[in-house]
Amino acid sequence: MERIAEGELAVMEVLWEESPLTAAEVAERVPAERGWSLATVKTMLSRLLAKGVLDHQEAGRRYLYRPAIRREDYVAEESGRLIDRMFGGRVTPLVAHLAEHDRLTPADIEEIEKILRELKS
Amino acid sequence: MERIAEGELAVMEVLWEESPLTAAEVAERVPAERGWSLATVKTMLSRLLAKGVLDHQEAGRRYLYRPAIRREDYVAEESGRLIDRMFGGRVTPLVAHLAEHDRLTPADIEEIEKILRELKS
DNA sequence: TCGGAATGATTACATCTGTAGTCATAAGGG
DNA sequence: CCCTTATGACTACAGATGTAATCATTCCGA
Numbered sequence: 001m002e003r004i005a006e007g008e009l010a011v012m013e014v015l016w017e018e019s020p021l022t023a024a025e026v027a028e029r030v031p032a033e034r035g036w037s038l039a040t041v042k043t044m045l046s047r048l049l050a051k052g053v054l055d056h057q058e059a060g061r062r063y064l065y066r067p068a069i070r071r072e073d074y075v076a077e078e079s080g081r082l083i084d085r086m087f088g089g090r091v092t093p094l095v096a097h098l099a100e101h102d103r104l105t106p107a108d109i110e111e112i113e114k115i116l117r118e119l120k121s
Numbered sequence: 122m123e124r125i126a127e128g129e130l131a132v133m134e135v136l137w138e139e140s141p142l143t144a145a146e147v148a149e150r151v152p153a154e155r156g157w158s159l160a161t162v163k164t165m166l167s168r169l170l171a172k173g174v175l176d177h178q179e180a181g182r183r184y185l186y187r188p189a190i191r192r193e194d195y196v197a198e199e200s201g202r203l204i205d206r207m208f209g210g211r212v213t214p215l216v217a218h219l220a221e222h223d224r225l226t227p228a229d230i231e232e233i234e235k236i237l238r239e240l241k242s
Numbered sequence: 243t244c245g246g247a248a249t250g251a252t253t254a255c256a257t258c259t260g261t262a263g264t265c266a267t268a269a270g271g272g
Numbered sequence: 273c274c275c276t277t278a279t280g281a282c283t284a285c286a287g288a289t290g291t292a293a294t295c296a297t298t299c300c301g302a
Contacts, residue, residue: 003288005288005289005290006289006290007289007290007291008289009206022249023249023250024248024249036290036291036292037291037292037293038248038249039291039292039293039294040290040291040292042249042250042251042292043289043290043291043292044290045250046250046251046252047288047289060298060299061248061249061250061297061298061299062248062249062250063249063250075207075208075218076218076222078203078207079203079207079215079218079219079224080224082199082200082203083224085130086196086199086200087196090229091219091224091225091229091233092229092232092233092236094200095216095233095236096236097196097197097200098200098212099236099237099240101197103200103201103204103212104212104237104240106241108211108212108213109237109240109241111213112212112213112216112233112237113234113237115213115216115217115220116220116225116230116233116234119220119225119230120227120230124258126258126259126260127259127260128259128260128261129259129260143279144278144279144280145278145279157260157261157262158261158262158263159278160261160262160263160264161260161261161262163262163279163280163281164259164260164261164262165260166280167280167281167282168258168259181268181269182267182268182269182278182279182280183278183279183280184279184280
């Protein structure tokens with residue numbers, strides 16, 4: 001799967017949330033903080049099509065865009081990449097790191113323990 | 122902190138492992154798979170200096186390079202970035218994701234539970 | 243029916259990145 | 273003392289990315 005750039009991801013997020021959509025509809029839904037013009041969104045859509053992570057279907061003279069990959073799979077790939085690069089491919093050092101950096105609230109700890117308990121049963 | 126590119130990270134890893142080093146010494150230690158020339162390594166070093174993530178100290182007519190940031194901090198930043206972008210800034214969904222994708226071995230689970238127990242005490 | 247608006251395609255351009263090559267210079271060996 | 277060589281600085285260039293503008297075409301509303 002080709003890499004999705006940071007800006008392109010904003011477009012993917014819109015379409016993972018709701019699809020299919022036209023270019024104009026995607027542009028409406030991109031977070032306003034981006035301050036993107038419609039032209040910019042169209043460029044993103046073309047590049048994402050070229051990368052094969054979006055599909056399009058013709059509807060009259062327009063396209064309806066929809067994701068060609070699942071968010072779940074993309075997240076898995078990016079998480080794996082981080083774990084490989086930063087933690088030697090092992091998950092435990094990641095959790096240890098998060099723990100040491102106070103990223104875990106008591107509620108988080110409870111919930112993670114619950115997840116792990118369920119995993120064992 | 123400025124972003125460190127993928128290739129540049131290979132140079133940082135060398136210097137986090139051992140420093141200070143000259144450009145030639147860094148080049149020797151970069152993983153051979155990269156197949157980099159000395160010139161490439163020098164370019165990386167310059168760019169990392171410009172980004173402020175490396176320091177240099179003159180030693181005769183050469184430089185000795187050393188990290189200006191801790192690996193720990195860089196890892197924290199990159200992990201935080203992933204968690205923000207992929208998991209809405211929350212750690213628990215990340216762990217849930219890893220669990221669902223079979224990234225956790227029984228040994229991992231044990232060790233994570235241990236980390237969490239210690240965190241609570 | 244006709245003209246403006248909307249659409250995808252194409253082009254533009256600056257910056258970042260990967261991957262060097264060149265160049266002036268200084269230092270060390272003979 | 274001079275020449276080779278190692279070094280940092282500068283330059284090069286293609287591909288990815290952010291951010292559009294332009295262009296040909298086609299559809300819809302008046």
